[in-house]
Amino acid sequence: MLRAARAAFAASARLSSGRAPLQCSSVLTQHYHASDDKMQTILEHNKRWSEEKKDSDPSFFYKLSNIQAPEWLWIGCSDSRVPANQLMGLGPGEVFVQRNVGNIVTHHDMNVMSCIEYAVSVLKVRHIIVCGHHNCGAVKAALEMPHTTPSLVNLWIQDIRDTRDRNLEQLRKLEGQAQVNRLAEFNVMRQVFSVCTCPVVQAAWAAEQPLSVHGVIYALEDGRLREVTQPITGLDDLERYAEHKRGVMKHLSGALLTRLQFERQLKRLQTEPDDGAEEAEMGSLIGASTNPLPGPPGEMSP
Template sequence: MNHPKRFLLANLAWSSEVAAREPEFFTQLAQGQRPRALWIGCSDSRVPAERIVNAQPGELFVHRNIANLFTADDANASSVVEYAVHALEVEHIIVCGHHHCGGVRAALSAPLDALPNVNRRIAGLRELAGRHRAELDAIADPDARVDRLAELNVIEQVQRLEASPIVRAARRPPQIHGWVFGLREGRLLQLTEASAAV
């Protein structure tokens, strides 16, 4: 069976099961959302935001891109953060990176001609790797080096969000959390925590 067909059938089973267990569930969903957290994660298929924290529909406002980046010139990410902070008034922003990240690995390798858009997106990551060259070079295992850069990248994005005028202008500035997901254990590790309060 091809994938899309399997997903449609799975959705039918899931929606029936939820409705049987909680008859008001979808009616309530349709009334509006009030998520308490914005999740900024990587697009990687192995790091499904809601699944790894067991969140229900309505709990997380989600933005995902390659290597969980937030930059001021990214209209997509900026509009998501703006809506989350000013319209939804989320209390938390979670930046979640992960080990074995392909986007981070790419930033430690030569650019690929076939992926010009990816190259542009991860230019900041190359620059970040350059800033931490000594620490990264001291790590002998190439996989561990990628994982460490993924962690440094999370910390960098948390700092960017903390300094962002969008976040700072919030009526109630959210707390910003930096997490990394370890694929081998399926565990989240807290790396940093910041508040954008002035």
């Protein structure tokens, strides 16, 4: 066995000194040189940008390095065609940014939840924007990709697929790009609701901290941002929003509205104790608020 191992090692050594591996090494070296050239281009762009900033404002980087005080939190899609600062016409330090595939906000995602917590509790942003966009790849996948496809992206977009399933009646009236764009708007509405029901956002409103949540869609075809929800500035606005969208967003109905009413009633009882009648009303709300939402209907695609 030892002799066989030595023979194999010797054969490997002979191959490593041959021409083929050297040719492979040459190809790899050329590839790395090309990558280096691209990286150097990026560094040159950065140097030029830095110099332009210092020329226009010598104290720009000094001020930027000492404080971060953005007024806006942007929650958007990772799509390279949707750059937050440029779309808003704002510079470095003015927007706190969270991006992911499909601009999804779920309460079990520690990434987005920690971002919202830091933005609201520490930076004290006054506005949260949820921005979706037309021709979104994540939305297309939610419409077309079979739910059994083995893919991390497929797991991630389940929230969009759920929105699709709950709004099939409206979506089936549309085709092609119009259908994709409408689902992208529905997705923004859903994620706005998710932001508004985050504990940190609810706590900020309870403490009367100025905070508005906005839902917008970005149209790639003309570069414009358009509102798909009215600004939500507190629980009253949220309740009206959920009620108003009941006919549009099937998941913003019964159980969620009851949950909002339950939270409102609970806070009132904690601050203004009343008689048994109000407690009985609370009991009925508790039962309704703990009922699960109805399951989604059949899927739109296999």
